[in-house]
Amino acid sequence: MSGQLTIVGLGPGPAGWVTPAANAAVAAADVMLGYAPYLARLTPRAGQIFEASDNREELQRAVRALELASQGKRVVMVSGGDPGVFAMAAAVFEAVEKNPGLANDFDIRVEPGITAMLAAAARIGAPLGHDFCAISLSDNLKPWEVIERRLRLAAEADFVIALYNPASKARPNQIRHAFRILNSARKPETTVIFARAVGRDDEEIEVTTLKEAPDALCDMRTLVIVGSDATRSLRGNKGRIWVYTPRSARGK
The missing domain is CATH 3.30.950.10 (Tetrapyrrole methylase, C-terminal domain)
Structure with a gap:
């Protein structure tokens, strides 16, 4: 089974500012990773795993996401706002550059959000x-x-x-x-x-x-x-x- 890592932004706060594509990725995820206050805005479905961490642990969080996706998991990395603006998308690709072998067998997708x-x-x-x-x-x-x-x-x-x-x-x-x-x-x-x-x-x-x-x-x-x-x-x-x-x- 091929894994998937999707990096999504939850916008600044209101549920209506989260894109349908981000919501679809969240709904389909096996594992959700993110800064604890961001994950607290979501409700896990049955069988879905949430892994929260501190805001100073971005690179470790990114490596963990890559490892899970390489094991065939559908992984979602959660950011606030837009994931590519002062957020987790850059951390994920930094982790890929430092650990290229972790990202060989699955796709990484970034879903835009409202920053x-x-x-x-x-x-x-x-x-x-x-x-x-x-x-x-x-x-x-x-x-x-x-x-x-x-x-x-x-x-x-x-x-x-x-x-x-x-x-x-x-x-x-x-x-x-x-x-x-x-x-x-x-x-x-x-x-x-x-x-x-x-x-x-x-x-x-x-x-x-x-x-x-x-x-x-x-x-x-x-x-x-x-x-x-x-x-x-x-x-x-x-x-x-x-x-x-x-x-x-x-x-x-």
């Missing part, structure tokens, strides 16, 4: 309507100096910037360091969006400016979007704020 920046952007309008980039502020797997350089260059290039992993208990001040870098290259009135727990009951969306952003509260459940010089805010019905970035750009 946090897309969910947050949809909630507030269209801030990603023109060129944008995504940067993780976590320095667990890269030096902070690399993050600083990428922030500075992205700000100078006037990209809209989506900031993942902006703060945690272990590194509460890195978002403030990031804003200092961005403030050095962007106008103080640049639009900034804090989108916390998008799609869940405790969702919070705050629209502010780069000047005021360091005083906003955020955590690991927050996605931060920093607009470009062209990003605009509009007031809709009943005071609703919409943010969008025009599709065209003027030269400087």
Whole structure:
């Protein structure tokens, strides 16, 4: 029997944001692996095995998934959001590169999902309507100096910037360091969006400016979007704020 490893994303939270293809893979799996809070969003069917692990054990989890698939199991690796954006798909292929013999006898499939920046952007309008980039502020797997350089260059290039992993208990001040870098290259009135727990009951969306952003509260459940010089805010019905970035750009 040939095994199968499918890497799926469960989106930012709501069940309606999980794709039919991801749901089909989950339903057919013999074994499900993932970070414990992600697996907790699913209910195992009869005979289905769940193997939960910590968020610092991505590579070990990926190797385990490859081993199970090589034994003929239908394995699903679960991520939040989209599995290819700061998530488990990259870890799986890193494990394949380090252990090529584990992936000879089965197929690996990645099912796309809704990542946090897309969910947050949809909630507030269209801030990603023109060129944008995504940067993780976590320095667990890269030096902070690399993050600083990428922030500075992205700000100078006037990209809209989506900031993942902006703060945690272990590194509460890195978002403030990031804003200092961005403030050095962007106008103080640049639009900034804090989108916390998008799609869940405790969702919070705050629209502010780069000047005021360091005083906003955020955590690991927050996605931060920093607009470009062209990003605009509009007031809709009943005071609703919409943010969008025009599709065209003027030269400087």
